[in-house]
Amino acid sequence: MWDNKETYFCSMSKELKYNIILVTILVVMDFLWKMMTLHKDADYQFEHPFYILNITFFICFYGIYTLNYLVFAPKYLGKNKFLWYGVAFVFMIFLFAGVRFVLEEVIFFKITGFHNYGFNDTLFSRYMFDSFYYVLRACLYSSIVFLLFRFIKNKDRIHQLEIENGQAQLTMLKSQLGPHFLFNTLNSFYSELYDTKPETAKDIMKLSQLLWYVTYESEADFMPLNKEITFIKDYLYFFKKRYETNFYVDFKIHGDVGTQQIPSLVLIHFVENLCKHGVINDPDNPAGISITLQDNSLTIKTRNAINMAEKYMDSGIGSINIQKRLNVLLKGEYELKSEENDGMYTSFLKISI
Secondary structure, eight states: OHHHHHHHHHHHHHHHHHHHHHHHHHHHHHHHHHHHHSOSOHHHHHHSOHHHHHHHHHHHHHHHHHHIIIIIHHHTGGGTOHHHHHHHHHHHHHHHHHHHHIIIIIIHHHHHOOOSSOSSTTHHHHHHHHHHHHHHHHHHHHHHHHHHHHHHHHHHHHHHHHHHHHHHHHHHHHHHHHHHHHHHHHHHHHHHHTTTOHHHHHHHHHHHHHHHHHHTGGGSSEEEHHHHHHHHHHHHHHHHHHHGGGOOEEEEEESOOOSOEEETTSHHHHHHHHHHHEEOOOTTSOEEEEEEEETTEEEEEEEEEEOTTSOOGGGSHHHHHHHHHHHHHSTTOEEEEEEEETTEEEEEEEEEO
16 A cells, blocks of 8 residues: 555655646746747836836746646546547636736736736736637646656556466466366265275265366356256265264255356355355254345345354354345345344345346
């Protein structure tokens, strides 16, 4: 987090530095140009409030420069909202003319007794024409600098994404070495035990299929319901092997299971939560898992006694991740509930299929 903040402030200070340099160059060039071209008569330059009028001009000009750079260019120009940027440009013309008029014809007139243009019939048109010309320059300069820095940032971001993509591919290749080794080992055990211990070989094959599904097949956002149900049955099978005759989980399915598409590895979250954190070895109070298919919806309900030594899904990271996935995949169109009551924990999920 601090690295990101540091990078951000470095980027901002770099932009500020180059903007100050550009503004300084423009101010000096403009000042020298006016000194050389305004009037060659030294007495006129001395009597004319030349320096004061330059101050008013610079306040207005670089005020518009800053306003465009920080507000209108990022908000409209950077997002290709050219019509709105045109409206903002007209607004800046009137703002420039109004502020400059107040500074030159009201405030500084009281100080110097001098009007820049004087009050006459062409005063409004003169100020508006000057405002259009100078606002155009201010917006042009600031927009070029803004777009230049955005181009540099986007180029750096693309380069960084290419690096991260390469690193992700390398990490993925490395991570695949472990599973492939594991699957090859399991297949070897299966082959060796197939003739002498067929039941053990069968369990090894089932475990291999379960791990394969988690590692590779379920990478898709949606999977067929029948594959998800098979995965759940295999998962429960190994828990039953572990608890032998002390495994009391009532698993029921109502409706026809087919190739309906559902979010992958969502149902197993509830089953895993029940098996790992609930009481599943009490014959007087068995845990229950019920999956019901009705029309275009699927509902899963779980119920189990609370193991006081464990923390449950409503406060866990797993629950938060499931909600985030459902929000993304189903656009929030789901119903998710869980509660603890009288020593029992229940959960409920309903989704469209």
